[in-house]
Amino acid sequence: MLECLVDGEISTYVPASNRGLNYGDGVFETLLVSNGQPHRWQAHMDRLGAGCERLGIAMPPQAVLLREVQTVSAGLAEVVVKVVLCRGGLARGYSPSRDAGSVRIVSAHQLPTNIEENMARGVKARICDLRLAIQPALGGIKHLNRLEQVLASSESFVEGVSEGIMLDPEDHVISAISANIFLILEDRLLTPRLDRCGVRGVIRSQILAACSGRCEQRRIQVDLLHEADEVFICNSVRGIVPVIGIDDHEFSIGPVTRELQSWLRDGDRA
Numbered sequence: 001m002l003e004c005l006v007d008g009e010i011s012t013y014v015p016a017s018n019r020g021l022n023y024g025d026g027v028f029e030t031l032l033v034s035n036g037q038p039h040r041w042q043a044h045m046d047r048l049g050a051g052c053e054r055l056g057i058a059m060p061p062q063a064v065l066l067r068e069v070q071t072v073s074a075g076l077a078e079v080v081v082k083v084v085l086c087r088g089g090l091a092r093g094y095s096p097s098r099d100a101g102s103v104r105i106v107s108a109h110q111l112p113t114n115i116e117e118n119m120a121r122g123v124k125a126r127i128c129d130l131r132l133a134i135q136p137a138l139g140g141i142k143h144l145n146r147l148e149q150v151l152a153s154s155e156s157f158v159e160g161v162s163e164g165i166m167l168d169p170e171d172h173v174i175s176a177i178s179a180n181i182f183l184i185l186e187d188r189l190l191t192p193r194l195d196r197c198g199v200r201g202v203i204r205s206q207i208l209a210a211c212s213g214r215c216e217q218r219r220i221q222v223d224l225l226h227e228a229d230e231v232f233i234c235n236s237v238r239g240i241v242p243v244i245g246i247d248d249h250e251f252s253i254g255p256v257t258r259e260l261q262s263w264l265r266d267g268d269r270a
Contacts, residue, residue, distance in 0.1 A: 024145030026143070036070045038081065044083075047141075058101045072108040078111050118238065123163045124160055125246045140199065168197055172222070179234055180200075184229050187214060192218070194217075211260075230252065231243040
């Protein structure tokens with residue numbers, strides 16, 4: 001971690017009674033920041049606000065969050081900034097206090113070193129053993145409880161495999177461990193519905209909007225992966241990454257994936 005603010009003050013500590021620490025009671029965003037300018041700022045803030053509304057957590061003013069994002073990223077050309085909002089209140093017990101406000105944790109981190117290589121060459125993946133639990137009350141939002149992703153990341157991956165594909169208990173494809181997933185079948189883009197589990201990513205939402213005429217959100221059985229012409233994963237830090245293999249099945253890096261990579265890159269330059 002390069003720099004961290006807690007409620008606007010330089011610190012890496014929160015009280016032991018913090019509800020995010022004790023209960024995962026909060027939401028977060030992970031942003032790419034270049035020369036102090038966060039990419040897709042409004043889209044991230046809209047999702048953060050939607051998550052706060054769903055959980056009943058007070059959303060701080062965007063101006064405050066922007067100032068703190070720019071503070072922790074000051075002087076750094078390109079970094080990852082994580083914005084965490086925990087429900088306020090120090091009392092023990094599950095029941096949240098009314099009007100308790102929220103606790104802000106804003107931290108800057110180094111960018112992963114293999115982003116460009118993975119976008120160019122693609123990654124190999126495997127189906128994770130762990131299944132994502134179905135919970136419609138939390139479906140789609142980026143809440144703090146990521147134990148399923150922690151356990152999935154702890155599974156044994158064979159050499160050359162760097163990504164995991166996560167399913168729900170009914171064997172529907174949901175996402176990669178920390179990214180959304182798209183399948184291309186005959187120039188159509190399919191991505192899982194995320195109303196029961198998973199996170200509605202910012203890049204995913206922008207692809208759905210930009211390609212609305214050829215995109216479909218649906219339940220995707222795992223067998224459909226083998227029928228895809230192309231597969232890619234995406235998130236706000238890594239961009240769009242081709243998947244060149246899932247277990248024993250191989251994929252080519254096709255024209256739709258390359259088209260969307262160019263579209264995303266052009267948008268970042270705008």
